[in-house]
Amino acid sequence: MLSMISLDYDDTLMASAGHQAEAILDEVMTKYKGNYILAVEGNPPLNEDGMYCIIGGKPFVDQLKKVAKDAKAIISWGSCASYGCVQAARPNPTRATPVHEVIFDKPIIKVPGCPPIAEVMTGVITYMLTFDRIPELDRQGRPKMFYSQRIHDKCYRRPHFDAGQYVEKFDDEGARKGYCLYKMGCKGPTTYNACSTVRWNDGVSFPIQAGHGCIGCSEDGFWDKGSWYARLADINGKGFGVEANADQIGLAAAGVVGGAVALHAAVSALKRAQHKGDAK
Amino acid sequence: MTILTPNGFSLDTAGRRIVVDPVTRIEGHMRCEVNVDANNVIRNAVSTGTMWRGLEVILKGRDPRDAWAFVERICGVCTGCHALTSVRAVEDALQIKIPNNAFLIREIMAKVLQWHDHVVHFYHLHALDWVNPVNALKADPKATSALQQAISDHSKSSPGYFRDVQNRLKKFVESGQLGIFKNGYWDNPAYLLPPEADLLAVTHYLEALDFQREIVKVHTIFGGKNPHPNYMVGGVPCAINMEGDMSAGAPLNMERLNFVKLKLQEAFEFSKNVYVPDVIAIASYYKGWLYGGGLSATNVMDYGDYEAIQGQKSTDRLPGGVILNGNWNEIHPIDPRDPEQVQEFVTHSWYTYGAGKNDVGLHPWDGVTEPNYQLGPAAKGTKTNIEAVDEAAKYSWIKAPRWKGNACEVGPLARYTLAYAHGVDYVKGQVDEALGRFNTLAGTNLTPKQALPTTIGRTLARALEAHYCAEMMLTDFNNLIANIKAGDSTTANVEKWDPSTWPKEAKGVGTVAAPRGGLGHWIKIKDGRIENYQCVVPTTWNGGPRDPKGNIGAFEASLLNTPMERPDEPVEILRTLHSFDPCLACSTHVLAPGGEELARVTVR
Numbered sequence: 001m002l003s004m005i006s007l008d009y010d011d012t013l014m015a016s017a018g019h020q021a022e023a024i025l026d027e028v029m030t031k032y033k034g035n036y037i038l039a040v041e042g043n044p045p046l047n048e049d050g051m052y053c054i055i056g057g058k059p060f061v062d063q064l065k066k067v068a069k070d071a072k073a074i075i076s077w078g079s080c081a082s083y084g085c086v087q088a089a090r091p092n093p094t095r096a097t098p099v100h101e102v103i104f105d106k107p108i109i110k111v112p113g114c115p116p117i118a119e120v121m122t123g124v125i126t127y128m129l130t131f132d133r134i135p136e137l138d139r140q141g142r143p144k145m146f147y148s149q150r151i152h153d154k155c156y157r158r159p160h161f162d163a164g165q166y167v168e169k170f171d172d173e174g175a176r177k178g179y180c181l182y183k184m185g186c187k188g189p190t191t192y193n194a195c196s197t198v199r200w201n202d203g204v205s206f207p208i209q210a211g212h213g214c215i216g217c218s219e220d221g222f223w224d225k226g227s228w229y230a231r232l233a234d235i236n237g238k239g240f241g242v243e244a245n246a247d248q249i250g251l252a253a254a255g256v257v258g259g260a261v262a263l264h265a266a267v268s269a270l271k272r273a274q275h276k277g278d279a280k
Numbered sequence: 281m282t283i284l285t286p287n288g289f290s291l292d293t294a295g296r297r298i299v300v301d302p303v304t305r306i307e308g309h310m311r312c313e314v315n316v317d318a319n320n321v322i323r324n325a326v327s328t329g330t331m332w333r334g335l336e337v338i339l340k341g342r343d344p345r346d347a348w349a350f351v352e353r354i355c356g357v358c359t360g361c362h363a364l365t366s367v368r369a370v371e372d373a374l375q376i377k378i379p380n381n382a383f384l385i386r387e388i389m390a391k392v393l394q395w396h397d398h399v400v401h402f403y404h405l406h407a408l409d410w411v412n413p414v415n416a417l418k419a420d421p422k423a424t425s426a427l428q429q430a431i432s433d434h435s436k437s438s439p440g441y442f443r444d445v446q447n448r449l450k451k452f453v454e455s456g457q458l459g460i461f462k463n464g465y466w467d468n469p470a471y472l473l474p475p476e477a478d479l480l481a482v483t484h485y486l487e488a489l490d491f492q493r494e495i496v497k498v499h500t501i502f503g504g505k506n507p508h509p510n511y512m513v514g515g516v517p518c519a520i521n522m523e524g525d526m527s528a529g530a531p532l533n534m535e536r537l538n539f540v541k542l543k544l545q546e547a548f549e550f551s552k553n554v555y556v557p558d559v560i561a562i563a564s565y566y567k568g569w570l571y572g573g574g575l576s577a578t579n580v581m582d583y584g585d586y587e588a589i590q591g592q593k594s595t596d597r598l599p600g601g602v603i604l605n606g607n608w609n610e611i612h613p614i615d616p617r618d619p620e621q622v623q624e625f626v627t628h629s630w631y632t633y634g635a636g637k638n639d640v641g642l643h644p645w646d647g648v649t650e651p652n653y654q655l656g657p658a659a660k661g662t663k664t665n666i667e668a669v670d671e672a673a674k675y676s677w678i679k680a681p682r683w684k685g686n687a688c689e690v691g692p693l694a695r696y697t698l699a700y701a702h703g704v705d706y707v708k709g710q711v712d713e714a715l716g717r718f719n720t721l722a723g724t725n726l727t728p729k730q731a732l733p734t735t736i737g738r739t740l741a742r743a744l745e746a747h748y749c750a751e752m753m754l755t756d757f758n759n760l761i762a763n764i765k766a767g768d769s770t771t772a773n774v775e776k777w778d779p780s781t782w783p784k785e786a787k788g789v790g791t792v793a794a795p796r797g798g799l800g801h802w803i804k805i806k807d808g809r810i811e812n813y814q815c816v817v818p819t820t821w822n823g824g825p826r827d828p829k830g831n832i833g834a835f836e837a838s839l840l841n842t843p844m845e846r847p848d849e850p851v852e853i854l855r856t857l858h859s860f861d862p863c864l865a866c867s868t869h870v871l872a873p874g875g876e877e878l879a880r881v882t883v884r
């Protein structure tokens with residue numbers, strides 16, 4: 001990665017500190033005006049005049065706005081920048097606010113996940129550098145190439161879901177055979193991400209393969225949609241097949257409040273489960 | 281004006297004030313202000329945590345079985361240690377005993393984390409305080425090769441190998457885009473390594489960058505991903521199926537365990553042949569720079585961890601306790617449940633315990649986290665543009681924890697000081713051998729009591745601890761295999777999975793030897809929900825502000841009396857602060873993958 005891009009300001013890695021570090025920001029902003037990509041991790045808290053997160057004695061939100069002004073585009077790296085994530089979970093004491101609710105006049109590419117898959121992050125940025133354009137985004141602003149399918153759609157345990165073979169409790173016979181984790185609260189049926197295809201850390205595994213249900217960490221507000229172990233609720237509604245993409249989900253959800261998106265998407269799973277007389 | 285603190289440090293605010301904000305190469309956000317005298321020696325130090333996200337507030341009313349995932353996000357680097365502490369706290373409250381396989385798998389995961397965190401810290405967050413990459417261009421690769429062969433058996437040691445790395449580095453520098461090395465202090469006389477050692481370290485910076493991606497795959501196998509692998513209350517989610525039907529689709533089978541074993545062995549080789557010898561060799565060039573000890577010379581603490589036998593605290597392979605006033609002959613036992621022992625103060629923190637309670641200390645079970653941001657009368661600037669804080673008033677988003685009123689340093693150095701004083705054979709052997717090698721290379725004759733409480737000692741203890749962890753995790757792995765072989769494949773105890781089986785009220789505590797020091801989570805459960813949750817994290821101990829009596833914490837103490845070559849270039853400040861591996865994301869209970877940082881990428 002470092003051979004393709006120049007990582008000029010990254011306060012976790014950089015050698016210099018204090019003024020010298022801030023000076024780099026100013027230099028890049030002038031030298032590459034209108035031509036740099038700003039990648040943001042985390043998000044600004046707005047309560048207390050923004051002073052829940054201070055950089056150089058000033059609110060982080062000020063630095064964000066200043067640097068965003070002359071950026072070509074912004075990448076919201078991770079669920080924090082994209083949606084607010086855990087610090088924005090109820091009651092959001094610091095009023096942590098995602099980037100797109102602070103910056104309005106720039107293209108924003110959301111790469112959600114807590115964290116996002118490293119290969120997906122690399123994929124998005126190298127795509128932009130190689131083809132010199134922003135990847136095609138869905139209605140929520142996520143690159144379609146990695147976020148157009150649910151974990152459930154390509155999950156290797158899907159045949160067990162279809163066959164009605166479930167893990168009933170951790171470490172039971174089904175858990176040892178790799179049965180479907182739906183009853184253990186798996187959020188795979190409502191989560192758009194590439195975990196079940198790209199997998200994690202050079203494709204070694206992903207949460208479901210390691211035996212825990214998906215917690216839905218790339219979805220907006222996943223912290224407030226009930227326990228990791230609560231089964232996706234059964235509601236009456238219109239189902240979505242594997243072929244449904246994020247746009248359709250988004251359209252269906254328009255005008256519906258909050259957690260409803262998740263519930264809608266869960267329907268196909270539930271219909272099948274019910275059909276097997278196995279939904280409870 | 282000079283003040284003498286109750287814990288024996290003298291502070292003088294008369295000289296020039298220097299501000300470093302942001303302090304980079306740490307997790308999270310931190311600011312540091314110091315006063316230097318006419319000779320550029322640091323005479324006052326003020327450490328400020330600059331971020332708060334209110335996790336304790338967010339956890340209230342949630343399912344205790346979910347807490348691990350929330351607190352895991354406190355930090356993107358030590359990912360997993362908060363999750364482990366959390367499940368331990370919940371299991372303690374509900375009196376759940378986890379199966380031995382689950383215990384061993386968690387132990388392996390914890391030590392992999394420790395190892396990974398220490399290696400990344402040294403090479404990627406700390407080395408640039410000692411190593412000058414620009415100077416490495418002047419090295420003769422043959423000299424680097426000779427140095428490598430003199431200090432260890434590492435296989436990558438040929439002159440051609442080092443020449444190749446040097447050429448890559450040259451191209452990078454010549455391109456004019458120095459990236460993360462930009463605006464470093466590369467002509468500062470505080471850098472003392474000869475070019476061949478700089479090239480050795482830069483080469484290993486790159487090797488470590490590659491290998492750190494490999495070792496975390498152990499977490500991917502057991503927890504599904506890294507960062508933020510999955511945990512669960514009652515055991516581990518990765519069921520074992522060695523030979524039965526559908527073993528191939530099971531979380532753990534022979535193929536998966538072989539993979540883990542290979543990575544553990546590679547880690548062992550790396551810390552043995554690269555990390556530990558590098559630290560000793562680099563340290564030997566800085567033999568005259570024995571600053572930065574601060575509190576570690578007197579007060580250190582840890583809860584103890586790494587039981588050799590599950591459930592028997594007395595078998596801790598890094599035993600805990602508290603040492604006060606530098607008396608290694610007396611180790612005070614520590615009890616995290618005792619309301620009189622661990623307490624947090626907010627006199628100088630941007631929190632309130634209510635009117636009239638500004639100087640009160642609260643045990644974490646009764647902890648309160650209510651923000652109260654205000655600058656003191658002597659602060660410079662405005663509320664949203666701080667030029668200088670007023671350390672006589674509130675000045676940090678971190679609380680000040682104390683053990684029976686004493687400020688203590690925590691971390692690998694604290695654990696190694698305790699283990700040495702406890703007489704742990706492995707640790708004594710390691711420390712004595714490392715110091716022997718250091719003394720030979722440096723031509724000195726330092727004893728452990730002289731060498732350990734320093735910035736260098738802190739960095740050395742971390743390296744030794746990483747290698748001890750590599751050794752222990754191989755033992756844990758062998759025990760896991762032996763246990764499975766003996767017929768036990770259990771990985772979870774789900775008897776108390778259902779909240780209806782829980783008592784109406786319960787409270788528990790979990791502790792872990794986290795990479796940066798003793799970590800504790802305290803939980804109160806009521807009617808199946810979290811009633812109160814408090815984390816007292818290592819960087820709170822080290823980086824916290826002063827307490828009502830005026831005792832200073834470890835960061836502030838460590839900077840005192842250090843001379844700076846050039847006050848405008850904070851090399852020495854960074855060197856010592858980084859030796860703690862500060863994690864301000866944790867200490868202010870924040871979360872973000874990789875810290876809430878602003879990364880900038882420029883298109884070519």
Ligand code: SF4
Nearest residue numbers: 152155180181186188
């Ligand atoms: S519910 Fe979860 S485990 Fe089951 S098939 Fe769907 S994604 Fe996979």
